[in-house]
Amino acid sequence: EAGVTQSPTHLIKTRGQQATLRCSPISGHTSVYWYQQALGLGLQFLLWYDEGEERNRGNFPPRFSGRQFPNYSSELNVNALELEDSALYLCASSMNRDKNTEAFFGQGTRLTVV
Amino acid sequence: AQSVAQPEDQVNVAEGNPLTVKCTYSVSGNPYLFWYVQYPNRGLQFLLKYITGDNLVKGSYGFEAEFNKSQTSFHLKKPSALVSDSALYFCAVRDGIIPGGYNKLIFGAGTRLAVHP
Numbered sequence: 001e002a003g004v005t006q007s008p009t010h011l012i013k014t015r016g017q018q019a020t021l022r023c024s025p026i027s028g029h030t031s032v033y034w035y036q037q038a039l040g041l042g043l044q045f046l047l048w049y050d051e052g053e054e055r056n057r058g059n060f061p062p063r064f065s066g067r068q069f070p071n072y073s074s075e076l077n078v079n080a081l082e083l084e085d086s087a088l089y090l091c092a093s094s095m096n097r098d099k100n101t102e103a104f105f106g107q108g109t110r111l112t113v114v
Numbered sequence: 115a116q117s118v119a120q121p122e123d124q125v126n127v128a129e130g131n132p133l134t135v136k137c138t139y140s141v142s143g144n145p146y147l148f149w150y151v152q153y154p155n156r157g158l159q160f161l162l163k164y165i166t167g168d169n170l171v172k173g174s175y176g177f178e179a180e181f182n183k184s185q186t187s188f189h190l191k192k193p194s195a196l197v198s199d200s201a202l203y204f205c206a207v208r209d210g211i212i213p214g215g216y217n218k219l220i221f222g223a224g225t226r227l228a229v230h231p
Contacts, residue, residue: 041223042204042222042223042224043221045218045220048218055216056218092219097217099165100163100165102148103219105160107157108157
């Protein structure tokens with residue numbers, strides 16, 4: 001069974017540009033989460049999509065946005081990139097929103113803003 | 115608000131010795147606790163979880179964790195460490211603050227485990 005897949009693996013953008021990151025969840029999973037892992041920091045919760053809707057959001061500015069498609073895959077868009085956005089962006093999926101459900105992570109997209 | 119603390123940035127242990135990686139939490143209501151491991155340049159791998167029941171939870175790769183409600187702790191343990199266990203370990207918690215809703219999975223800052231031969 002395929003795990004969570006993320007693309008691209010690496011992405012280099014210049015300040016002010018837009019970045020689009022993609023995530024395909026495990027088959028049968030409806031929830032997709034996005035986390036930012038900056039160097040030296042832990043995982044910061046970004047967004048949670050379930051059944052095509054944004055369900056929860058972390059403390060990030062509106063230029064961080066995304067969507068979930070009918071096949072439950074997801075995109076994370078970061079507009080007006082800043083140097084501080086350089087980080088590993090991790091996507092995770094889970095079967096549902098239940099509290100006892102663990103999330104499974106992809107390998108991440110390393111975004112570098114220059 | 116829910117939170118997770120991992121008080122040690124790094125834990126050093128000799129191969130063959132027992133290891134403990136500490137985690138304390140703060141939630142409203144019953145906690146749902148998780149441990150993950152991250153190897154270099156990789157995503158996170160799920161190790162184990164505590165939902166309810168026995169306070170000692172067994173997980174992957176010989177790891178286990180002990181839930182202590184009075185101390186609000188969920189420490190990760192392994193009886194005999196391997197060099198290959200060297201990685202970054204994250205504790206996470208999800209609470210039920212939104213009944214039946216979308217309760218975030220919040221992670222601690224991580225603890226780097228170094229197992230020396």
